[in-house]
Amino acid sequence: MRQWPDDRIAFGGDYNPEQWPREVWDEDVRLMADAGVSFVTLGVFSWSWLEPTKGEYEFGWLDEVMDLMHRHGIAVDLATATATPPPWLSAAYPEILPVDREGRTLWPGSRQAWCPSSPLYRDFALALTDRMAARYHDHPALAMWHISNEYACHNLPCYCDTCAATFRRWLERRYTTTDALNHAWGTAFWSQRYSDWDDVLPPRLSTTFNNPTHVLDYSRFGSDTLLDFFLAEKEVIRRHSPDVRVTTNFMTMSTFRLLDYHDWAPHQDVVSTDHYVVDALEHPRAELSFHGDLTRGLAGGAPWILMEHSTSAVNWQPVNPAKLPGDTLLDSLTHVARGADTLGFFQWRQSRSGSEKFHSALVPHAGEDSDRFREVCELGAVAGRLGELVGSRVEADVAILWDFEAQWAVAGPCMPSAALDYATAAHAVHRLLRDRGVTCDVVHPDADLSRYRVVVVPTLYIVSDDAASAVAAAAEAGAQVLVTYFSGISDPDDHVRLGGYPGAFRELLGVRVEELFPLRVGEQVALEGGGSGTVWSEDARTLDAEVLHTYADGPLAGRPAATRRPVGEGAAWYLGTLPDDDTLGALVEQVVAAGGVAPAAEAPAGVEVVRRSSADGSWLFVLNHTDTDTTLTVAGHDLVSGRDVGPSTTVAARTAAVIREA
Ligand code: GAL
Numbered sequence: 001m002r003q004w005p006d007d008r009i010a011f012g013g014d015y016n017p018e019q020w021p022r023e024v025w026d027e028d029v030r031l032m033a034d035a036g037v038s039f040v041t042l043g044v045f046s047w048s049w050l051e052p053t054k055g056e057y058e059f060g061w062l063d064e065v066m067d068l069m070h071r072h073g074i075a076v077d078l079a080t081a082t083a084t085p086p087p088w089l090s091a092a093y094p095e096i097l098p099v100d101r102e103g104r105t106l107w108p109g110s111r112q113a114w115c116p117s118s119p120l121y122r123d124f125a126l127a128l129t130d131r132m133a134a135r136y137h138d139h140p141a142l143a144m145w146h147i148s149n150e151y152a153c154h155n156l157p158c159y160c161d162t163c164a165a166t167f168r169r170w171l172e173r174r175y176t177t178t179d180a181l182n183h184a185w186g187t188a189f190w191s192q193r194y195s196d197w198d199d200v201l202p203p204r205l206s207t208t209f210n211n212p213t214h215v216l217d218y219s220r221f222g223s224d225t226l227l228d229f230f231l232a233e234k235e236v237i238r239r240h241s242p243d244v245r246v247t248t249n250f251m252t253m254s255t256f257r258l259l260d261y262h263d264w265a266p267h268q269d270v271v272s273t274d275h276y277v278v279d280a281l282e283h284p285r286a287e288l289s290f291h292g293d294l295t296r297g298l299a300g301g302a303p304w305i306l307m308e309h310s311t312s313a314v315n316w317q318p319v320n321p322a323k324l325p326g327d328t329l330l331d332s333l334t335h336v337a338r339g340a341d342t343l344g345f346f347q348w349r350q351s352r353s354g355s356e357k358f359h360s361a362l363v364p365h366a367g368e369d370s371d372r373f374r375e376v377c378e379l380g381a382v383a384g385r386l387g388e389l390v391g392s393r394v395e396a397d398v399a400i401l402w403d404f405e406a407q408w409a410v411a412g413p414c415m416p417s418a419a420l421d422y423a424t425a426a427h428a429v430h431r432l433l434r435d436r437g438v439t440c441d442v443v444h445p446d447a448d449l450s451r452y453r454v455v456v457v458p459t460l461y462i463v464s465d466d467a468a469s470a471v472a473a474a475a476e477a478g479a480q481v482l483v484t485y486f487s488g489i490s491d492p493d494d495h496v497r498l499g500g501y502p503g504a505f506r507e508l509l510g511v512r513v514e515e516l517f518p519l520r521v522g523e524q525v526a527l528e529g530g531g532s533g534t535v536w537s538e539d540a541r542t543l544d545a546e547v548l549h550t551y552a553d554g555p556l557a558g559r560p561a562a563t564r565r566p567v568g569e570g571a572a573w574y575l576g577t578l579p580d581d582d583t584l585g586a587l588v589e590q591v592v593a594a595g596g597v598a599p600a601a602e603a604p605a606g607v608e609v610v611r612r613s614s615a616d617g618s619w620l621f622v623l624n625h626t627d628t629d630t631t632l633t634v635a636g637h638d639l640v641s642g643r644d645v646g647p648s649t650t651v652a653a654r655t656a657a658v659i660r661e662a
Contacts, residue, residue, distance in 0.1 A: 002244045004143050004270070005038040005075045006390045009336055009383040012074070013345035013362060014308065015040035017065050018049045020349065025065065028349065029072045031368055036380025040069060040348060041307065043079040043132075044149045045111065048086030051128060059135060066141045075143035077247075077307075077344075080132055080233055082125035083149035084111040089124055096121040098158035102205045110355065112154040116225045117166035122232065129236045137241035145241065146307075147233045147248040150274060151226045152258040157218060159202040163225075168197045170221045184493045185213040209413040213494045219408040223260045231267060245269035249307040252295045253278070254287055254423050257411070260404040262444045265298040272305035273298075274346070276314050277331060279321060285625060286431035288331060289608065292338025293394075293430070294402055294442040301393055301441070303341035306332075311345055311376060312360035320358070326654035328375055329382070330623055333640075333656045336386065337610040337621035339394045343383055385639045386658060392614035397597045398433060398440040399452040400426055401460055401471075409462045409494055410486070417518035417536070424535060425458035425484040425578060432585045437599025437609045438592055449474040453595035457505070460487040462494055468504035475508060476568030480595040482588070483509055484575045485536040486516070501538065509574040510545035510565040513538040517556060525577065526552040527561055533577030537561070540576050548573075549583070562587060570595075601632055607651070622649070622657045629653050636662040 004010060012032075017025050032040075042065060043050070051057050069076050090096055090108045096118045098106045106113055114121045129147075136142050157163075175181040178194045187193045192211055194200055203210040203218050234246050250261050250273040265271050273295045277284045295304050311328050313320040323331075332343050350361035364372045407422040430440055440456070445467035449455050455474050460467075460483075468488060475481040488504030490496050497503020501513035517537040519525060524532040528550045537556055545565035551557050563574045573591055578584070600609040606626035612619050619639070624630050635646020636659045651657045 002143055004245065004342070006341070006387070008036070008038060008387040009340075009390065010039050010075070010342040011035075011380050011383040012037040012039040012348070013041065014044055014347040015042055016045070016347060016349075016351070018046055018061065019351055019354075024349070025068060029068060029074075031363055031373075032074060032348070033072065034368070035362060035373075035377050036384050037074060037348075037362075039075040039077055039143065039342070039344070041077040041079060041146055041344065042066070043081045044146070045084050046079070046081045047084060047128060050081055051086060053088055054092070057131060066136065066139050070139070070141035074141070076139075076141040077144040077146045078132070078136055078142055079146040080125070080129045080148060080237070082128055082147070082233065085114055085121065085124065090114075093120050095162070098155045099160035101157070101159050101203075103159070106155070110154070114155055115158045115160050115162055116152075116156055116222060116229065117158065117160075117163045119162075122229060125229075126232060126236050129233045130240075133237045133240035137244070142244055144270075145237050145244055145246040147230055147237070147246060150249055150251050151230060152222065153251065153256070156222045156226065156258050157202070159204050164202050166225060167202055167218065167221050168200050170224065171200060171217065172197055174217070185211055185217075186495065187211070212409070212412040212414065215412050216405070216409050216494055219258075220260070220405070222258065223263060226259065227264055227267070230264070234267070247272045247305065249274050250295070250298070252291050252298065254291065254427070257404070257407055261298050262404060265300075270305055271295060271299035271302070272307040272342075274308035275306065275335065276310055279317055279319070283427070283431055285331075285334070286434060287427065288334055289338060289434050290427055290430045290442065292335055292340065293396075293400075293440055296339035296394060297402070297441050297443040297447070299339070303339055303391060303393070305342040305344065306335045306340040307342070307344045308346040309335065309344070310360050311362055311372060312364075313358070315356055315359040322360070324654075325375075329379055330625060330654065330656055332379055333382075333621060333658065334608065334623055337394070337608070337612070337623065339612070341390050382640055385642060388616070388639070388660070389612055389614070389619045389658070392612040392616070392619065394439060394610060394612050396439040396441040397452060397595065398438060398454040398456065398592065399447065399449060400430055400440045400442045400456040400458065401445045402426060402442045403445050403460060403462075405492065406459070406461050406463070409490065410459060412494070416516045419521050420459070420486065420518060420536065422459050422461070426456070428578060428584060429456050429458060429482070429484075429588055432581060432588050433592065434608060435585070435605045436589065436592075437601055437603050438597055439600060439610050445470070449479065450477060452479055453597050454480045454482070454592055457481065457483040457487050459484055462490045462492055463488050463504045464492050465504070471505070472508045472567070475570040475572050478569035480571050480573065480591045481508070481567075482573040482575065482591050485538055485577060505572075506543075508565075508567060508572045509563065510543045510572070511540050511560070511563055511574045512543055513540045513576070515539045519577075525554045525556070527579065527583060528552045531580050531583035533561060533579050535578040536576070538576040540574070545574065548587070549579070601634060603632055604630060607632075618661045620659045620661055622651045622659065624651045624653060624655055627653050634659055634661065636660045
């Protein structure tokens with residue numbers, strides 16, 4: 001396989017030279033050298049510049065850029081340019097346009113306006129991919145192939161007639177008979193029984209709630225359809241270019257929920273993803289850390305590529321504040337701490353025109369004489385000094401289970417609470433463990449759980465029998481298993497497991513829930529002995545578990561809110577509500593202590609600590625998100641400052657250290 005730059009944390013981002021006159025390219029390479037840029041992603045949205053009219057190609061400019069990159073030692077992650085069709089294509093074939101749930105066509109004029117099922121669009125995209133791969137497969141600058149861009153962004157789900165026909169074929173493969181479909185979808189309800197595949201439609205806007213399993217299957221279908229498209233492009237590339245790694249950039253940030261990346265990840269030669277800090281979140285930096293752990297889980301623990309993040313503001317939130325001094329370093333190093341070996345940004349040079357002209361970049365509108373560009377150069381230098389840890393791994397003794405299908409199901413129609421968010425419990429537990437220096441892997445329920453001392457099962461609403469058994473087996477074998485509210489309720493067809501919730505985990509937890517009591521937005525329920533719960537509560541009765549917390553008021557006063565049951569060599573803990581941070585923090589501390597899990601280092605809350613290690617050594621990341629300096633007991637060499645440190649180390653407010661431990 002062709003090498004990705006690995007003498008440093010690869011540093012660079014999307015480069016869109018077609019937006020600029022030729023003379024700017026020379027300035028670009030000069031500034032790239034100043035900034036320590038070692039890779040660029042080319043061509044993501046270049047189709048109309050490569051094929052301006054049908055069958056007429058203009059590769060000259062891209063040849064020149066590829067050569068320029070090679071002359072300056074910059075590796076190229078080359079996109080297939082198939083993310084957005086040129087205007088001539090959608091004008092000639094409007095049937096490729098996606099259609100929303102209400103039957104409205106999504107017209108070209110922005111980007112990614114194509115139907116995921118369209119065979120026509122696929123043919124044109126594969127033809128371009130073939131051209132690209134044939135032309136550039138042996139170019140010396142080529143170091144990776146980047147297929148499409150953020151699949152599903154903007155054009156999924158599509159509800160058009162082509163999708164309807166493709167969905168029927170997908171259903172036939174999944175169920176074989178309409179009887180099996182009828183059983184899975186529970187079509188005895190509301191007279192929905194199908195006797196002919198042709199009668200099945202996408203879950204388009206209806207009079208009221210669509211059938212939830214129909215909706216769930218439509219999410220599965222959308223993810224599978226795009227994966228199939230990705231594999232078709234990959235196959236075309238492989239024919240020309242068998243020795244260059246292929247990836248597509250995921251969106252593992254928790255606001256994006258359209259693809260089941262657990263299915264996609266095994267098909268990537270290296271997992272890559274994009275992340276942007278979402279200002280409206282209550283804990284945006286904790287979400288950033290979670291995203292890193294989730295991405296590493298998708299990569300099977302291997303290092304991954306952060307293909308895009310931002311040096312400062314984005315342009316797609318209602319209000320887009322600039323990042324504060326220190327934010328960029330802290331954000332970037334958080335990704336590295338959690339397993340990224342590449343730091344990519346959108347984009348190299350801030351655009352002058354178009355929809356993203358107010359999105360930050362490595363070179364801002366102000367130009368090289370700016371604090372932002374000086375900060376970029378410093379970050380590039382730090383990335384260079386981190387080269388020694390490339391390939392090292394993040395070690396974690398705690399697993400948090402994450403399942404995109406359960407997320408889809410929780411977000412489905414007519415649930416007990418539309419305010420319940422699948423991610424809330426997972427994020428809360430992860431954040432409170434992060435505050436305590438405990439690193440988690442975020443993994444699929446089918447992952448090998450045997451090596452974890454603690455397994456957290458947050459809101460795993462649908463779960464297969466096998467996955468539920470694996471959780472129980474982990475407890476038997478010695479793990480501390482913490483199962484939160486609204487888990488184990490349904491099977492993968494979203495049929496409720498009968499006999500009392502949480503059906504799949506009832507025996508393991510020794511708890512039986514008779515009725516669900518979701519809390520209203522803003523409602524709190526008091527807990528005996530102090531503290532409170534929000535979001536959710538359940539009418540739980542213990543079968544053979546010890547009660548840790550009970551509700552102190554409300555309809556469930558006196559009923560258990562948290563319990564523990566010894567199981568084999570381990571234990572099963574149940575949590576029926578979302579406690580306040582102090583209460584939940586104390587509980588997770590108890591759980592990890594019972595599991596014998598130690599923090600990466602002793603550090604105050606707000607100072608994030610993570611360790612990466614390899615046969616060559618170990619590196620402690622200290623990310624001080626607070627406004628005060630912090631001192632830790634650690635000795636070694638700090639790769640950020642380039643100084644030896646110890647026996648204790650002070651990390652200044654809002655800055656970071658990466659210490660090769662002595
Ligand atoms: C990503 C996309 C980039 C750019 C960026 C802005 O979703 O891949 O092309 O639009 O967002 O934040």
